[in-house]
Amino acid sequence: MSALITEQQGRVLTLTLHRPEARNALDNRLLTALADALDAAAGDPGIGAVIITGQPRFFAAGADLREMASRGLAETLNDPRPAIWQRIDSFPKPLIAAVNGYALGAGCELVLLCDLVIAGDNASFGLPEITLGLMPGAGGTQRLIRTVGKALAYRMVLSGDAISAQRALQAGLVAEVHPAGLTLEYARTLAARIAGHAPLALQAAKQALRYSQESGVTQGLKQERTLFTLLAATDDRREGIAAFLEKRPPTFTGR
Amino acid sequence: MENLILCDVQQGVMTLTLNRPERLNSFNDAMHQQLAHCLTQAERDDSIRCLLITGAGRGFCAGQDLNDRHVDPTGDAPDLGYSVETFYNPLVRRLARLPKPVIAAVNGVAAGAGATLALGCDIVIAARSASFVMAFSKLGLIPDCGGTWLLPRVAGRARALGLALTGGKISAAQAAEWGMIWQLAEDANLQDTSIALARQFATQPTYGLGLIKQALLAAEHNTLDQQLDLERDYQRLAGRSADYREGVAAFLAKRQPQFQGK
Numbered sequence: 011m012s013a014l015i016t017e018q019q020g021r022v023l024t025l026t027l028h029r030p031e032a033r034n035a036l037d038n039r040l041l042t043a044l045a046d047a048l049d050a051a052a053g054d055p056g057i058g059a060v061i062i063t064g065q066p067r068f069f070a071a072g073a074d075l076r077e078m079a080s081r082g083l084a085e086t087l088n089d090p091r092p093a094i095w096q097r098i099d100s101f102p103k104p105l106i107a108a109v110n111g112y113a114l115g116a117g118c119e120l121v122l123l124c125d126l127v128i129a130g131d132n133a134s135f136g137l138p139e140i141t142l143g144l145m146p147g148a149g150g151t152q153r154l155i156r157t158v159g160k161a162l163a164y165r166m167v168l169s170g171d172a173i174s175a176q177r178a179l180q181a182g183l184v185a186e187v188h189p190a191g192l193t194l195e196y197a198r199t200l201a202a203r204i205a206g207h208a209p210l211a212l213q214a215a216k217q218a219l220r221y222s223q224e225s226g227v228t229q230g231l232k233q234e235r236t237l238f239t240l241l242a243a244t245d246d247r248r249e250g251i252a253a254f255l256e257k258r259p260p261t262f263t264g265r
Numbered sequence: 266m267e268n269l270i271l272c273d274v275q276q277g278v279m280t281l282t283l284n285r286p287e288r289l290n291s292f293n294d295a296m297h298q299q300l301a302h303c304l305t306q307a308e309r310d311d312s313i314r315c316l317l318i319t320g321a322g323r324g325f326c327a328g329q330d331l332n333d334r335h336v337d338p339t340g341d342a343p344d345l346g347y348s349v350e351t352f353y354n355p356l357v358r359r360l361a362r363l364p365k366p367v368i369a370a371v372n373g374v375a376a377g378a379g380a381t382l383a384l385g386c387d388i389v390i391a392a393r394s395a396s397f398v399m400a401f402s403k404l405g406l407i408p409d410c411g412g413t414w415l416l417p418r419v420a421g422r423a424r425a426l427g428l429a430l431t432g433g434k435i436s437a438a439q440a441a442e443w444g445m446i447w448q449l450a451e452d453a454n455l456q457d458t459s460i461a462l463a464r465q466f467a468t469q470p471t472y473g474l475g476l477i478k479q480a481l482l483a484a485e486h487n488t489l490d491q492q493l494d495l496e497r498d499y500q501r502l503a504g505r506s507a508d509y510r511e512g513v514a515a516f517l518a519k520r521q522p523q524f525q526g527k
Binding site: 188189191192 | 502
C-alpha cells in the first residue's frame with residue numbers, strides 16, 4: 011500500500027499520511043509523494059482545497075532518523091529535502107492540516123507550513139530535534155516564532171518539549187480543537203466551505219497572507235491592493251457580488 | 266515483589282485493593298508504581314468496563330506514608346513536588362481521563378491524599394464507619410492529589426476552606442449529608458453494594474458513560490457556549506456508537522439491551 015492515500019470528496023482532496031509502522035515518519039519518499047500530489051492538485055481545477063491528515067494517534071512523529079543518520083556533512087549540504095519542502099510550500103491553494111495525536115519534528119514543521127490547522131483534543135505539537143543533538147531544519151525555527159511568539163517558540167525549540175492541543179489553540183498555532191473522533195470530519199466541512207469560494211480569490215488571498223510574513227506592512231499593503239485590483243478583472247468577482255445582491259448562491263467558474 | 270496493589274478482574278470490573286493494611290494502605294513509591302501498572306491495563310483493555318478502588322484491612326488509605334519520606338528535621342528540605350509530579354498528579358489525571366466509571370469503596374479512614382483520591386473518583390460509596398481527614402494543614406502542607414481543585418467543587422467553598430484549613434475530619438455520614446459522596450453503606454454491606462454497582466456499570470454503554478464523564482469534567486472550566494458545542498460533538502459521537510443503536514432497538518422491541526461498551 012502506498013504511504014500516501016489520496017481521496018477526493020467534492021472539491022476537497024484529502025491526503026492521508028500512512029506509514030503506521032514508522033509512526034508516519036516523513037522520509038524522502040513520503041515527502042516526495044506529498045509534493046507530487048500537491049503539484050497535481052495545483053493544476054486540477056476540480057480541487058479547491060487540500061487537507062493533509064495522519065492516523066488517529068499520530069499525524070507524523072518526525073523525519074526518518076535512519077535516513078538522516080546516514081547523511082554526513084557533504085550529503086546534508088546537497089540534501090534534496092529543502093527542494094521538496096519548497097515544492098510543498100509553493101502549493102497555491104488553501105492547505106489544511108487535520109491533526110490527531112503527535113505532530114513532532116518534521117511532522118510539526120509540516121503542520122506549520124499549512125495555512126490552517128484543525129486539531130483533535132489528543133493532538134500534541136513539538137520540535138524535539140534539540141534532544142537529538144540537532145535542530146529544526148524545515149522551517150521549525152522560522153514559522154513557529156511567527157506563529158506563537160518568542161516566549162513559547164524558544165521554550166519549545168530549546169527544551170524540545172511538546173505542547174497540548176489546548177495550549178496550541180491559545181498560542182495561535184491551531185484554529186480549532188475538536189474531539190479527536192471528529193477532527194477530520196470538521197476539517198472537511200471547513201475545507202468544503204472554503205473550496206466553494208472563487209478559486210482566484212482564494213489564491214490571491216492566500217498569496218497576500220503569505221506575503222505578510224515576508225515584508226513590512228507598507229509593502230504588504232501595496233501587494234494586497236495589487237491583488238485586490240487584479241480580482242476586479244475576474245468573472246467570479248462580478249458573479250459573487252451579483253449573487254449576493256440577488257440573494258442567490260453564486261456559481262463560480264474560476265475565471 | 267510485595268503485592269501492594271491487589272488487582273482482580275471479573276465480569277468486566279477491575280477491582281484494585283490498596284494493600285498495605287498494617288500502614289493503613291498509605292502510599293509509597295513502590296505502591297504507586299504497581300498502581301500505575303494496573304491503570305495501564307485498565308486503559309488498554311476494552312473488556313474492563315468499570316474500575317473499583319478499595320482498601321485492605323480497616324483503612325481505605327492514609328495518604329502518603331510519612332515514614333517513607335525519611336524527613337530528617339536537621340537535613341536539607343525535601344522536594345515534595347517530586348512525588349506529586351511523579352506519582353500523584355499522573356494518577357489523578359489518569360483516573361479523570363479513564364473513559365469508564367471509577368468507583369471508590371471507602372471502607373475506613375481516608376486521610377490526606379487518600380481522602381482527596383477517594384473524593385476524586387466518579388462515584389464514592391463509603392462505609393458508615395469511614396471518615397475523611399484533610400490532614401495536610403496540620404503538617405504545614407496543602408491538600409494535593411487534586412484536593413484544592415476538588416474540595417470546593419464537592420463541598421462548596423465555605424466547607425472546603427473550613428475542612429482544608431482546620432485539617433478537619435468528617436464522618437462518612439457527614440460527607441453524605443453534604444453531598445460530597447454518592448452513597449453511604451452499612452459497613453457489612455459496603456463490599457456487596459459497591460461490587461453490585463460496579464458490575465451493573467460493566468453491562469452499561471461504557472462509551473457513552475465515558476463521554477458523560479468527560480463532558481462533566483470539561484464543564485468545570487468551560488463557558489456555557491463552549492459546553493453547548495461540546496455537547497453537540499459528544500452527542501454526535503454517542504449517536505454513532507453501536508450501543509446507542511442497540512439501546513434504541515431494544516427499546517422498540519421491548520427487550521433488555523445487550524451493550525458492548527462501544
